[in-house]
Amino acid sequence: MIQEALQEIQRGTAEIIDNERIEKLLKGYLEEGKTYTVKAGFDPTAPDLHLGHTVLLHKLATFQKFGAKVQFLIGDFTAQIGDPTGKSETRKKLLPADIAKNAESYKEQVFKILDPEKTEVVFNSEWINPLGASGMLELTTTFNVARMLERDDFEKRYKGGVSISISEFIYPLLQGYDSVHLKSDIEIGGTDQKFNLLMGRHLQRSYEIGKEQAVLMMPILEGLDGVQKMSKSLGNYIGVEDEPNDMFGKILSISDALMWRYYELLSDKTLKEIEAIKAGVEDGSLHPKKVKEDLAQEITARFHSDEAAQAAKAEFDKVHAKSQIPTDLEEFAFEGPIWIAKVLHECKMEPSTSQARRDIKQGAVKIDQQKVSDEQLQLESGEYVLQVGKRKFARVKVR
Known part of the structure; x- marks a missing residue:
């Protein structure tokens, strides 16, 4: 049974550090009913999750099947700094109101996968705010600048003369301190998070909490293009709340x-x-x-x-x-005559009029199931069904 549980937990993983500890925790549950904690952190930098995020959620759900209590950490404090992982410049600071709104949205979405009875939702502002200046200074003494600059993205920015703020150095320390406060047994994250995940082990040793968390890393899920990681900014994502x-x-x-x-x-x-x-x-x-x-x-x-x-x-x-038109179409009304590219953009079928013109040239735009070839076409009064590609439709009325 332990080997079957290990196989499910190791499924799809990119790397595991301290697999022996995970096996010991599983054995404790399966033989003695002992529970353990698995932590995963999410900074609420956007209101919605996509399937790339759910790779971690699925792994958390697997751990729940085998006795784990999940510590679903919402980084409401660290989101104010912004995770510098993979970033070529300092991130813009988020407003507290946006962070709070996004955090509530996360809580609603994650329980479509996780068992709420085996999940503790925690916010790291609850223990980072009380640290105060002295606690923060003590935290910074646990790691030196030379080792921080060994991190790949920091090293590239430093050598390239690109600014690195002190707060970005503090971010990995704060993520690691989350593991100290929560006394996590295991932490999971993406492969791009390795430095931050290992910081948790380092700080648990430094603060002598009596354990060192195992680390499990999942690969980054590719988006619809099959090349780049799933990302809303790249437009290659599948949202958890997509229709x-x-x-x-x-x-x-x-x-x-x-x-x-x-x-x-x-x-x-x-x-x-x-x-x-x-x-x-x-x-x-x-x-x-x-x-x-x-x-x-x-x-x-x-x-x-x-x-x-x-x-x-x-x-x-x-x-x-069967090349038919969808049953329910969103309807839009315009005063005519009006340029086809502008209509496509206003209907949110195209990100810009320039892209609309390119798609018309490539034969990707149809009116009433007939391809459009004239990128300067003006729609006169009437009712039309517009289509871009295979999935985007709209009903347009021009007065």
Whole structure:
């Protein structure tokens, strides 16, 4: 049983530090019913989560199956500094009101995956604010500047003459101090967080709390393009709160190769089940499209419902397989005549009029299911169904 639990916990991981400690904690639970704590921190820098964030949430849920109490840490204090990981310049400071709003949004979203009875939601302002000046100074004595500059992104910025604020040096210390205060047994994070995660182990030794947390790192999930990490700013993300039809369609748009990575990191199917599905695709008994549809339905149902996932599949089949128009279209009204590129931008189907013109040139824009070729087209009075690509539709009335 311990080996089966370890296999599930190690599934999809990029690196584990102190695997022996994790095995010991699992053994304590399975043989004696002892619980343990697993921490993961999220800075509420945006109001919504995407599937890239849920890679960690799924791993937390796996730990909950095997006796863990999850410490879901919302970094309301550290968000004011901004995690410098991977950043080429100092981040802009967030306003406290935005942080509070985003934090509440996170709390609503995470319990679509985590068991609330086995989760403690904590805010690091609760123990960092009381540290005060003397406590903060004591914290800074636990690490030196030379070692801080060994961190890859700091080293690059220092050598490149790019500014690094003192607060950015303090960020990893504060993340590590979270582990001191919470006395975490395990901390998980992305591979880009290795320096910060190891800081927790270092500070637990420095503050002599009687334990050193194990560290488990998950790979960064690629976005819809299959190349860059999933990111809202890159537009290659699938949001936890995306509408069912959008979520279903986006998942079906990923490549067949990327599909297996999503299965491993996001699906509730066991590794044996996934291997059986892979074998079916390889021997031709299963079609990759059907396998991808199953994944899209599973994920859409998780964040919405089985009924919503089934409806999304039916709508997708209707629109894409049969080239029909969706049932529910958002409607917009304009005074005419009006330039087609401006309409597409105003309807939020295109990020700019320039992009609209490029898509028209590439044949990606349709009016009433007919391709548009004139990028200077003026829409006269009437009612139109506009389409960009395979998934974006709008009903437009021009007066």
